[in-house]
Amino acid sequence: MTTLKDVAKAVGVSPSTVSRALADSPLVNRETKARILRAAMELGYERNEVARALVMGISGAVGLIVPDITNPFFSDVARGVSEIADRAGYGVILCNTDGRPDRELSYIRLLRRKRVDGLIVCSATLRASYVSDLAAAAFPYVLVSRLSLEPDAPYVITDDRAGARLAVEHLIDLGHRRIAFIGGPENVQSSRDRMASYLEVLAEHGLPDVSAWRCHTDFTQGAGREAGRRMLSLDEVPSAIFAANDVIALGVLEVAEGLGLPVPGSLSLIGYDDIRYAALPRIQLTTIAQPAVEMGQIAADGLLAAVKAGIAPTLQRVLAPRLVVRSSTAPHSE
Amino acid sequence: MTTLKDVAKAVGVSPSTVSRALADSPLVNRETKARILRAAMELGYERNEVARALVMGISGAVGLIVPDITNPFFSDVARGVSEIADRAGYGVILCNTDGRPDRELSYIRLLRRKRVDGLIVCSATLRASYVSDLAAAAFPYVLVSRLSLEPDAPYVITDDRAGARLAVEHLIDLGHRRIAFIGGPENVQSSRDRMASYLEVLAEHGLPDVSAWRCHTDFTQGAGREAGRRMLSLDEVPSAIFAANDVIALGVLEVAEGLGLPVPGSLSLIGYDDIRYAALPRIQLTTIAQPAVEMGQIAADGLLAAVKAGIAPTLQRVLAPRLVVRSSTAPHSE
DNA sequence: TACAAGACTGCAAACGTTTGGAAGGCGGAT
DNA sequence: ATCCGCCTTCCAAACGTTTGCAGTCTTGTA
Numbered sequence A, B: 001m002t003t004l005k006d007v008a009k010a011v012g013v014s015p016s017t018v019s020r021a022l023a024d025s026p027l028v029n030r031e032t033k034a035r036i037l038r039a040a041m042e043l044g045y046e047r048n049e050v051a052r053a054l055v056m057g058i059s060g061a062v063g064l065i066v067p068d069i070t071n072p073f074f075s076d077v078a079r080g081v082s083e084i085a086d087r088a089g090y091g092v093i094l095c096n097t098d099g100r101p102d103r104e105l106s107y108i109r110l111l112r113r114k115r116v117d118g119l120i121v122c123s124a125t126l127r128a129s130y131v132s133d134l135a136a137a138a139f140p141y142v143l144v145s146r147l148s149l150e151p152d153a154p155y156v157i158t159d160d161r162a163g164a165r166l167a168v169e170h171l172i173d174l175g176h177r178r179i180a181f182i183g184g185p186e187n188v189q190s191s192r193d194r195m196a197s198y199l200e201v202l203a204e205h206g207l208p209d210v211s212a213w214r215c216h217t218d219f220t221q222g223a224g225r226e227a228g229r230r231m232l233s234l235d236e237v238p239s240a241i242f243a244a245n246d247v248i249a250l251g252v253l254e255v256a257e258g259l260g261l262p263v264p265g266s267l268s269l270i271g272y273d274d275i276r277y278a279a280l281p282r283i284q285l286t287t288i289a290q291p292a293v294e295m296g297q298i299a300a301d302g303l304l305a306a307v308k309a310g311i312a313p314t315l316q317r318v319l320a321p322r323l324v325v326r327s328s329t330a331p332h333s334e
Numbered sequence C: 001t002a003c004a005a006g007a008c009t010g011c012a013a014a015c016g017t018t019t020g021g022a023a024g025g026c027g028g029a030t
Numbered sequence D: 001a002t003c004c005g006c007c008t009t010c011c012a013a014a015c016g017t018t019t020g021c022a023g024t025c026t027t028g029t030a
Helices: A004-010 A015-022 A030-043 A049-056 A073-089 A103-112 A127-137 A159-174 A191-206 A221-232 A246-258 A292-308 B004-011 B015-022 B030-042 B049-058 B070-089 B100-113 B127-138 B160-173 B190-206 B219-231 B246-258 B290-308
Strands: A063-065 A091-096 A118-121 A141-144 A155-158 A179-183 A212-215 A240-243 A268-273 A286-290 A314-317 A321-325 B061-066 B091-096 B118-121 B141-144 B153-159 B179-183 B215-216 B238-243 B268-273 B286-289 B318-320 B320-322
Touching: A004 A015, A004 A030, A015 A030, A015 B049, A049 A212, A049 B049, A063 A073, A063 A103, A063 A292, A073 A246, A073 A292, A073 B070, A073 B091, A091 A103, A091 B070, A103 A118, A103 A127, A103 B318, A127 A141, A141 B160, A155 A292, A159 A179, A159 A268, A159 A321, A179 A191, A179 A221, A179 B127, A179 B141, A191 A212, A212 A221, A221 A240, A221 A246, A221 A292, A246 A268, A292 A314, A292 B049, A321 B190, B004 B015, B004 B286, B015 B030, B049 B286, B061 B070, B061 B100, B061 B290, B070 B246, B070 B290, B091 B100, B091 B190, B100 B127, B118 B179, B118 B290, B127 B141, B127 B246, B141 B290, B153 B160, B153 B290, B160 B179, B160 B190, B160 B238, B160 B268, B160 B286, B160 B320, B179 B190, B190 B215, B215 B219, B219 B246, B246 B268, B290 B318
Parallel strands: A063 A091, A063 A118, A118 A141, A141 A155, A155 A314, A179 A212, A179 A240, A240 A268, A268 A286, B061 B091, B061 B118, B118 B141, B141 B153, B153 B318, B179 B215, B179 B238, B238 B268, B268 B286
Antiparallel strands: A091 B091, A286 A321, B286 B320
């Protein structure tokens, strides 16, 4: 690879002049600048960003930590982050944790060793001690869609309690009284919030809390199938299920139909996230929409702004979830 | 951040000794090594990978260039790449090109400036001159799922002609004779191959090539809707559509049902890729499966092996596509 | 003629590592 | 007593930039 020095030698100037010329500094003569630019082009010079990062103390990259890029919600977030980062000339380093705290931690370490300029974490579990470490080290980061216990961590989330409320109240409005909830992992804040809100709304309407009708599980289709199968083969089967995300809901949909329980005929089903595939005509899943791409954009924006200003990100943004009624929910008739 | 020097000072040795100790070199005394390790721990030392990258000439990162991470096929590939890269301690830098050649080029440049150790490109268009540049510069890269014109580029693909043949022959076996094809972008090799194979199989069976029944478009749902709408409002409407990927197929599915053409009752529909959502009970899209995660893994494996060995990747792997018959295709009855 | 100012350019240090070679100390063999 | 070799450690250069400071040269002014 050709270096600054090579260009300098070719033109007959010092490396520092080349550096300045390429940075378009007013300190260097127009004509020399032109000669340098031409030579750089001819030699196919490409600045070595790692050398630059070393001296400048900035790497031009941010880390993006997600549980699973394969989940449409997170690929949307990634998309949003990537758009903003690109525009600012930053690279995005992608990490999949599968929700495992040990992997989160080792990723964080890797990324910090790589001296990324900031971190976007969509994977935080509740007791993610590394989040406090980040805060303590004044390392720039933003949490997306998942909170940790760190008191004033910067974040971009939607209001999970409000979202869950929308979902459960929608089912109640339709006349359902046997409403089940399939949550995500217990150590994920948003998952707990949705559960809490579910219980709250139930109580407000004088509906009983049946423990067999609620559970925590994983945010995957397989987990949805499993939990769905369990609940739908209960003696007293729920007439509606609120799943903590769309992927789980699709799993439930699968087993419900398999068990001869048409949706929404015999079972109303509502999801969360409004992933793209929830809108398919054959699916038409009623759900709570979260603006995933936008969340990624906002997080990246906030992070990069702070990084550039050399301060810690401060944004704490709570977006409003939105009920999207499609045809996986129907009035309860018995 | 604490540096090697800080640790050295704390222990009372030279930085080089610390460096060797942390690399577990046999050149340093057991006892000193222990002291150094302890001090490093206490000081919270984290090696600066960018400094290391500068001197070692390797960055510990690979670039992954995809058209759109939001497309399940590519998020699966990303997943596969990420798994392998992680295991080897490499970072993955994600780039979305939206299929635009200018963005591909600028990403390649960015990544080369960042001195990534290798590149996995899922986004190559046919005349991607940068691919030849990579080859010329002996820069390690692997093409995934998309070929360029570069003669012996390393790649991991599935046999697109065979896949398309499976699809079209399946439709013909079902008795269809009015078979349409909605392709991807014309400048994408796999897209052209599928088209070519479609025409070939048609000819082999003495079926006419009706130009209104085939087109190139984008690999998106919107494009699928549009093309589908056009073809399904023709005077002579096809009885079966072969879409060049599942995302397009889902778009077609959407408009077909909207136009009162039940699938597979009035229209048989077959896709390509076998994305996760094609298997949903409500969707049950017949399709040609490509092992996306595995393709990512193979590509990353081959790339990293070559990078470590200091040679150019040589793998040219053609995987077999597989027909997955579900219920979006049915015998033609007229 | 001398001097100041301004416009360029070069020198050298710094960023935090790795690593080849030199150097120091020590024990054992001659 | 001398020498050799081994074990351990250090020195210094190198990776490719950026940038404060100092230097040079030109030009205009007193």
